Amino acid sequence: xxxxxxxxxxxxxxxxxxxxxxHDGIDLELKRGEVLGVVGGSGAGKSVLLRTIxxxxxxxxxxxxxxxxxxxxxxxxxxxxxxxRWGVLFQDGALFSSLTVAENIDVPLKEQFGLPHHLLVEIAxxxxxxxxxxxxxxxxxxxxLSGGMRKRAGLxxxxxxDPALLFLDEPTAGLDPISAGDFDQLIRDLKTSLGLTVFMVxxxxxxxxxxxxxxxxxxxxxxKIGTMAELMRDPHPWLQAYFHGxxxxxxxxxxxxxx
Amino acid sequence: MADSGVFIxxxxxxxxxxxxxxRGRWVVQSAMPLDKSxxxxxxxxxxxxxxxxxQIEAMDTVGAFLLLRAAQTLDASVDNVPARFATLLEHVExxxxxxxxxxxxRHRHFDVVGWLAHVGQVAFRVSANAIELLDFFxxxxxxxxxxxxxxxxFRPVALLTQIQRNGWMALPIVGLLAFLIGVxxxxxxxxxxxxxxxxxxxxxLLGVGILRELGxxxxxxxxxxxxxxAFTAEIGAMRVNEEVDALETxxxxxxxVLVIPRVFGLIIALPLLTFFANVMxxxxxxxxxxxxxxxxxxxxxxxxxxxxxxxxxxxxxxKAPFFAFVIAMVGCHAGLHVQRSAESVGHFTxxxxxxxxxxxxxxxxxxxxxxxxxxx
Numbered sequence: 001x002x003x004x005x006x007x008x009x010x011x012x013x014x015x016x017x018x019x020x021x022x023h024d025g026i027d028l029e030l031k032r033g034e035v036l037g038v039v040g041g042s043g044a045g046k047s048v049l050l051r052t053i054x055x056x057x058x059x060x061x062x063x064x065x066x067x068x069x070x071x072x073x074x075x076x077x078x079x080x081x082x083x084x085r086w087g088v089l090f091q092d093g094a095l096f097s098s099l100t101v102a103e104n105i106d107v108p109l110k111e112q113f114g115l116p117h118h119l120l121v122e123i124a125x126x127x128x129x130x131x132x133x134x135x136x137x138x139x140x141x142x143x144x145l146s147g148g149m150r151k152r153a154g155l156x157x158x159x160x161x162d163p164a165l166l167f168l169d170e171p172t173a174g175l176d177p178i179s180a181g182d183f184d185q186l187i188r189d190l191k192t193s194l195g196l197t198v199f200m201v202x203x204x205x206x207x208x209x210x211x212x213x214x215x216x217x218x219x220x221x222x223x224k225i226g227t228m229a230e231l232m233r234d235p236h237p238w239l240q241a242y243f244h245g246x247x248x249x250x251x252x253x254x255x256x257x258x259x
Numbered sequence: 260m261a262d263s264g265v266f267i268x269x270x271x272x273x274x275x276x277x278x279x280x281x282r283g284r285w286v287v288q289s290a291m292p293l294d295k296s297x298x299x300x301x302x303x304x305x306x307x308x309x310x311x312x313x314q315i316e317a318m319d320t321v322g323a324f325l326l327l328r329a330a331q332t333l334d335a336s337v338d339n340v341p342a343r344f345a346t347l348l349e350h351v352e353x354x355x356x357x358x359x360x361x362x363x364x365r366h367r368h369f370d371v372v373g374w375l376a377h378v379g380q381v382a383f384r385v386s387a388n389a390i391e392l393l394d395f396f397x398x399x400x401x402x403x404x405x406x407x408x409x410x411x412x413f414r415p416v417a418l419l420t421q422i423q424r425n426g427w428m429a430l431p432i433v434g435l436l437a438f439l440i441g442v443x444x445x446x447x448x449x450x451x452x453x454x455x456x457x458x459x460x461x462x463x464l465l466g467v468g469i470l471r472e473l474g475x476x477x478x479x480x481x482x483x484x485x486x487x488x489a490f491t492a493e494i495g496a497m498r499v500n501e502e503v504d505a506l507e508t509x510x511x512x513x514x515x516v517l518v519i520p521r522v523f524g525l526i527i528a529l530p531l532l533t534f535f536a537n538v539m540x541x542x543x544x545x546x547x548x549x550x551x552x553x554x555x556x557x558x559x560x561x562x563x564x565x566x567x568x569x570x571x572x573x574x575x576x577x578k579a580p581f582f583a584f585v586i587a588m589v590g591c592h593a594g595l596h597v598q599r600s601a602e603s604v605g606h607f608t609x610x611x612x613x614x615x616x617x618x619x620x621x622x623x624x625x626x627x628x629x630x631x632x633x634x635x
Contacts, residue, residue: 098602143599162319193350
């Protein structure tokens with residue numbers, strides 16, 4: 001592969017929304033095979049960071065390289081090709097409401113490769129099974145699914161093209177703790193079996209502990225990146241409150257208790 | 260990304276267990292040719308097959324799935340699996356064996372009986388819709404009465420907003436179209452009446468035609484397209500977002516909050532719009548008369564005054580509140596029936612506009628019959 005071992009490289013990123021600066025000089029490197037969790041307070045711009053990296057929003061300054069290619073220099077066609085190499089799971093799945101789950105998964109396959117119908121049916125079944133959904137789910141519409149099933153179906157669509165890089169926007173938000181735990185497990189399994197690299201925006205301390213190799217914290221418009229242990233020792237008041245508040249302590253106790 | 264196009268190469272096809280070597284990129288990009296070569300392998304090999312995977316360059320879930328499927332159907336044995344694909348194969352195999360893939364398929368082919376059944380279903384649905392609409396009519400009337408009895412429940416700001424959006428903001432388009440309709444009627448009427456030397460009667464045609472029928476009808480149709488669709492889309496999007504459900508859980512009546520302001524707003528706005536449209540159409544007709552027939556404005560007004568009674572004007576405008584009620588009611592009713600999908604919003608918006616224009620014309624015909632019976 002030509003892109004080396006850094007799949008995403010962000011340099012000096014500045015983003016503004018309506019004149020308000022959200023990120024002021026962010027540097028970030030995402031290594032092949034790692035899971036990076038991005039945390040931060042509500043409104044700190046975690047989702048905006050994700051949307052900027054995948055090209056849904058334009059940065060005010062700075063460069064973004066994905067798979068070793070600088071996003072702003074790509075032509076429309078090159079960009080489309082690049083988009084086929086990553087998958088994005090939006091907060092509520094963002095499934096197309098007028099298509100069945102199977103048709104949702106087939107959308108990128110049809111668009112990119114024009115595969116015949118029988119293969120589409122089989123591949124959709126395979127993806128559903130990989131994310132732990134029953135075969136019957138294929139014929140259901142998104143409105144007929146529960147929140148957790150919608151997220152799994154959204155993940156199946158994000159995995160349709162077998163991307164090397166996966167962007168997840170709050171994958172466990174709105175799920176009950178058991179489903180959230182299952183979802184963490186699923187992402188960890190998929191990461192090892194498919195060799196995924198994952199960029200995950202989350203609020204969930206349990207997810208951070210369970211699957212993230214490194215954690216990036218958005219504070220004061222900048223990123224602090226490190227392992228959990230490093231960040232927990234950081235004296236910054238927000239980090240102290242985050243990791244050593246009642247919820248943080250509970251999650252940590254859980255983790256050490258479970259071994 | 261270049262694919263050689265060869266995925267399976269025969270090595271030793273002599274013995275009982277024929278040996279093949281798999282090569283190339285077994286990924287989703289090449290799913291189609293890969294699927295074909297594997298089914299060709301089935302035809303070619305017939306009996307026992309051994310597949311050597313040692314030379315595969317890349318593999319993803321789709322490649323793994325096709326390999327496992329072929330191995331199963333051909334009863335082939337797989338050798339020399341590279342270590343880097345082992346976990347992937349294991350994972351996909353688990354997923355495949357867990358779910359025997361027999362999806363519930365949706366039938367889409369055409370047959371006569373199915374088509375007849377569909378026609379029957381549509382007919383039943385139409386009558387069911389009519390009954391539902393009547394039901395909704397009763398609900399709206401009952402809620403309106405309740406609001407009139409308890410004026411504190413009335414929402415003046417919402418009402419004014421609706422009047423502004425559906426009346427005030429519709430003025431330019433309604434005025435322009437009415438003006439053009441006036442021009443067209445005057446021109447066509449003058450052309451025909453010229454044959455009898457009765458060009459001056461163009462003014463009478465304009466007065467009666469616009470005031471009694473066309474002014475209000477054109478306005479109602481524009482408003483049905485403009486505001487009826489907006490009602491459905493607004494309320495429909497709220498349904499998709501579960502906002503209507505949220506209203507109910509907050510102890511608010513969606514009919515009272517969403518439907519009543521729209522219905523009454525339109526009942527107030529449409530007669531006013533109709534008046535404006537009448538004026539603009541007559542101005543348009545008058546301009547045409549001046550240009551094409553040399554009837555100057557003072558003479559035009561003189562002739563207009565002598566050609567109709569005030570009653571003619573009221574016979575047109577009296578229909579406007581009824582049209583308004585139907586348009587608003589149909590629009591809101593369709594909006595409240597939207598299911599939770601984007602497609603459904605579009606479907607019901609179309610249905611809302613079609614139904615309200617249909618009902619406007621039916622009601623107009625009914626008024627014509629009533630007026631004829633009353634000899635006015």
